[in-house]
Amino acid sequence: MPRPEKQLTPDESPRDWLGAEVRYWRKERGLRTAALAALVQVSPSLLEKIEKAQANCGQELAEQLDEVLKTGGVLTRAWKMVRRQTEKRRGETERPNPGPLEGSVHSHQGRILDSETSLPSGSPGPMYRRAFLATSGLAAFAPKDLAALVAPTAPPELPDRMRQKDIANVHAIADLIHREDNAHGGGGLVGVIASGVMQWAVTLLSVPCSEELVAPLRAAVARLGIVVGASRFDSYAHEDARIAFKLAADCAEEAGDWHLRAKAFSFLARQAIWVGDPDRGLTYAEQGLVRADRLTPTIQAMLQSARARAFGKMGNVSATLAAVGAADDAFAKSNAADDPPWMSYYNEAQHHGDTAHALYDLAVLKGQDPARASRRFEIAVDGHGDDYARSRAISGTKWASLLMAAGDPRQASAIGERALNDAGNLTSQRAADDLRELGRLARRYRGLPEAEYLRERISATLQA
Template sequence: MPQPEKTLNPGASPQAWFGYMLRKHRKQKKLTAKDLGKLVQVSDDMILNIELGKYRSCQLQLAERLDEVLGTDGLFTESWPMAFGSADADKKRVDAEKRLRQGAEVAIPPRADRILGSDTPSPSGSPAPVDRRAFLAASSLAAFASIDLASLVAPTAPPQPPARIRLQEIAQILKASDDIHRGDNAHGGGGLVGVLASRAMEWAVGLLVIPCPEALVSELHAAVARLGIVVGASHFDAYAHDDARVAFKIASECAEEAGDWHLRAKTFSFLARQAIWIGDPDNGLTYAEKGLVRSDRLTATEKAMLHSARARAFGKMRDVQGTIAAVGAADDAFAQRDPAADPPWMAYYDEAQHHGDTAHALFDLAINAGQNPGRAGRRFEIAVAGHGDDFARSRAISCTKWASLEMATGDPHRATALGHRALDDVGRLTSRRAADDLKELGRFAGQHRQLQEAAYLRERITVTLQA
């Protein structure tokens, strides 16, 4: 029986990205490794080992043959210097990078004062500092290249990149981040919001290889990190999980380059939440713990955010003691909150957000571990009351979970009323997460088939999900 193919991680290293793209294009051509090997005159083992990122050297001529056979328009030839170039191939590397940068003058070397140091691996599995910015740009663009919706947001050709990075470009990245963040919270990550997010990310990572004055290097990396966080969050909400992970990894790398502990903490918070949501709470807990590294450099609000992520991981693992302790740590940190000390993007983590996040952890204990549902219910109530229309998605998700809690453990009549209230918000969203929570509510409502109002709630959920 054939073994399943190993999942590839394109963000692990330049060689891993090269291998990921090779497997992707080979499969698009419906070729086996053996078929492709014959066409480019190498063994199938070599093809498979390159795909797995095991090769640290590869002939440029092979990359050229891969482009010719797979019809990839120079992709492997131009990325060869990044993945396999050596000291004696400087001229070829420079030529290839010039093509990649579309005429840019020089790339900025990585900063020597990265958060974890130039010789310390990043928690996100960052590549070596050589060609780091080119690697980030190339891997990001490849990840988003499959989305062919540019005409929706850019009916004409995209603008030419600037000759040099200016404050103007950094301001545009930050403006795009704020716009996507607002749209994502109010409407969800699907639809036009998701398209705008992808296009903005594609544009921003292209700036990483544009010459930049030294005084603006940190600001550029911080701005791209901020955009990566909001784009990743938008894709996460739309269940475009691969795109979300790429955006979060880029954000992590750029936060490291900028030496920004606050952006780093935010990135790991989202990586934790995504891992927990897709059923990997153990990895989610690891991400949250990594975010708390050197917590003395974080604000109280950021610590509360990361402890809440820990609580949600413990809740999914049905670890009662761990969950309660993490909720307590989150509450203690939040009690010390000073909004004036927080970076601007942390303004969302207010009383409503904190109570909603910790309520989710306690919800899992109530449903799966027989714990008191009242603790989660009170927190959901505060969250729903505190979220305004600008955070309609958060309000809808908290209200839906509150309704599910009541339907499963409390008063089904009250649960029905809460469910209809949640549906009023969800019907205006393009959020896959909100939709999945509705499905869960429908399953809990199915336990009360004798109640006509519960049956009507299920009908309305079905209609909303089909709309």
């Protein structure tokens, strides 16, 4: 009779968290320890010890595990946290402790990432702290005071009782993060801000609130959870993103907001597809479409395009084309006046870019006609303005990759050059990975000057 697996304690330390993530992704991919060990060429006993935080995982092994398990870089990121903690502790043991300076800010030593701050009584448990405080101990901010967010001098002040203006602040912050994330990507300062404000928003749920403000507060936190999750997804902080999206879905359900609930499930679907689990992504998209009669045509189109992307990754040609058709039919009925204001981003450019990604997989993986995806990518690139520079860069890069794989490499190189002009200004892991894919495809055309120059520019951009 097999022994039961040891219960892991991911909140104990970064190394424990890394081990728990290895086990999580191994099971997600349906692999036994011995099978995974063989794929990365280590002993099963070493892998078991890494999962139990009884042995160190090197950078090269973390990168191999990410590649085999298709995590999107989760384990390499976790390895970096382990290294930072080790270096920090080594530094602390090598220098004398001079004691606190007068007027200095005291930080609370955390467990999982050594950056956790103390939360007020009644705040969410370790699962939420682990995700939302993972990269920042930042305090809350009002839209007027970004400096206080980046360098807080005191714990966040919570209102004695929720008021309408507090809820309006949550919406204003969500709008700010959404705008900056789409223009610049989810890394850098945008990521820092996103991590910090989620701590504040979650604690607001424990503040006394009048009955008529309960639903609006939960809807506001759901909206913020979606934009924070989107930012964390873009910077490959996948666990943070998953929990933010799930919190958003729960808050939206409690608020009775079917549109926000659908948006949360749409992002859960897209993230699952991105990290290599299209089956789960399809399930999330279907969950979002529950009671589709309560959703606007635009939101239905958004979810149908997520279904199409899942089917595309599965290589299911007929189901992908049917889902793209359903998305087009829904979008044809769109009326901006019926949509919530935060859906204004889903315009013609966004719709064509989303559906083009599904058709891209059919062209590259199944040999289908690339012209259908190419035309949609062209509409997306032409239609996205500077406010959505990341979407324009990603669609342009994918369009170039499509033509590099199944079209004219000279045209692909020219389109890739334009996409690089946008991508070079972003802090987006997704955009960077798409550039790597384009660079790999361009290798097929060694000796073609345009493709060689494009590869050089991609390499320089990624290094920068």
